[in-house]
Amino acid sequence: MKGGITKExxxxxxxxxQKLFFDVEFRKLMVCDSEGIFPVKNFKALVRKGTDKVFSVVSPEYTLITNNYAIKIGREIFSKLFNVNDVxxxxxxxxxxxxxYSYCQIKLVHEDVNFNVFEQDTWLPFIYIxxxxxxxxxxxxEVGFVRSLCLNGVVFDKEIISIRLPHNQINKLNLENLRFDMYDQLKSNFINNIRKLRDFKVENKFVMPLVCKIFSLNFKSVNEHKNDDSFNSTSAEIKANNDEVKxxxxxxxxxxxxxxxxxxxGDNAYAVFNIVTDLVSNEQEGFRLLKKFNSISNSLLSQPGKWFEEFSEKxxxxxxxxxDYLKNDN
Incomplete structure (x- = not known):
């Protein structure tokens, strides 16, 4: 997905x-043994309607939130946060x-809600769902910003908008409690921090070490692989060699x-920020390789934002x- 936010x-x-707007339904769970078929109490199956595709087995407390409804709420949050009427x-x-189709991740924007950090460097706020x-x-x-020119996006500042509810706690969703008055301060901090990053020079040789530190990438030696119960000496060497290739x-x-x-x-920390946000926003191959050395994909998505705020302050x-920063494990 290159070339910025375009009509295409x-x-x-x-x-x-549109592919996510299919119907789902609950069905009874049944077990079969030598004495017959019996219903399973206290659990039900969530199934794609018209098929036998089971997404999950859930308890009676589970509340179904369809993708359609999740996006409807996302648009309502965007409208309130950025004072938008043409939803x-x-x-x-x-x-x-x-x-x-068992899960989805979506980012919403409004083309007219944007700001410039530098000349011809436009960013748009988005709602991540x-x-x-x-x-x-x-x-x-969650709320984040995306660079219009290249679709690099970053999610951060959970004090503004951060809703995370398991489906058995949906009744706790209350948009009235959200901080809809903090966007201007968030935008101001974001612009100031970007300018700090642009003014901080970074040599090419430090970029890969920074990527490793930002994403907490973990590289194992042959001996470390040997310590894994699932590997013998030969397979440990193969695993280590494969890691080196990746x-x-x-x-x-x-x-x-x-x-x-x-x-x-330019050769500065703002360029590094774009490199790491590109890796998790656009570079499918890069993201796959990152997951090779850090399997927690949700952590990978949030790390650029955390680093952005931490590094700007440091x-x-x-x-x-x-x-010294690169040598420090913290």
Whole structure:
């Protein structure tokens, strides 16, 4: 998904979104033994209507939230937070789901709600939505910013909007308790921090170490693989060699992004910020490689935002040295 937020991006996202609007229903669970078929008490199956596809087995307390309803609430949050009346123009630009359709991740924007950080460097606020039928995700809403030019997005600042409710707690959803008055402060902090990052020089040789630190990537040696119960000496060496191949592939992706953003933005921390947000926003291959060394994909998505705020604060200190920062495990 390259080339920024365009008409084609919106059209493709809307096309993908429509695939998520299928009906689901609950069905009774039955067990079969030598004496016959019996109903299972206190549990039911969530099934795609018209098929035998079972998404999950749930308790009576489970409340069904359809993808359609999750997006309706997302648009309402966007409207309240950014004071938007033409709700029909709040549109998805990002839609992700697996082949099973068991969960989805969606980002909504409004083209007219945007701001410039630098000349021809436009950012838009978005609402991130996660919903699932297989219990992989709780119903989740967060606020973030996306760079219009390249679709690099970042989610952060959970004090503004952060709703995360398991489907057995949906009755606790109350939009009136949300902080809809903090957007201007969030935007101001975001712009100030980006300017700090742009003014902080970063040499090419430090980019890959920064990527590893930002995403908490874990690389195991042959001996460490041998300590895993599932590996003998031979398989441990194979595993370690495979890790080295994947690491080199990740280095190649990062190097290409470094060349791109250093050329476009300059050799600074703002370029690094774009590299890491690109990895989790657009680079499917890069994201797959990141997951190789950090299997918690939700953590990968949130790490750029955490680093953005932390690093912006640290480089404000006159004693800050990048080499020391990279050596520090904290």
């Amino acid at each position: 991006v919106f059209e493709e996202a809307e096309k993908q979104l 029909e123009k709040i549109r998805p630009y990002f839609v992700r789901y697996p082949e099973t 996660a919903n699932s039928y297989n219990k992989q995700f709780a119903l989740n809403y 690491l080199n592939e990740l280095k190649y992706v990062v190097n290409n992004l470094t060349n791109k953003y250093f050329r476009e933005i 480089i404000s200190s006159p004693t800050f040295r990048l080499e």
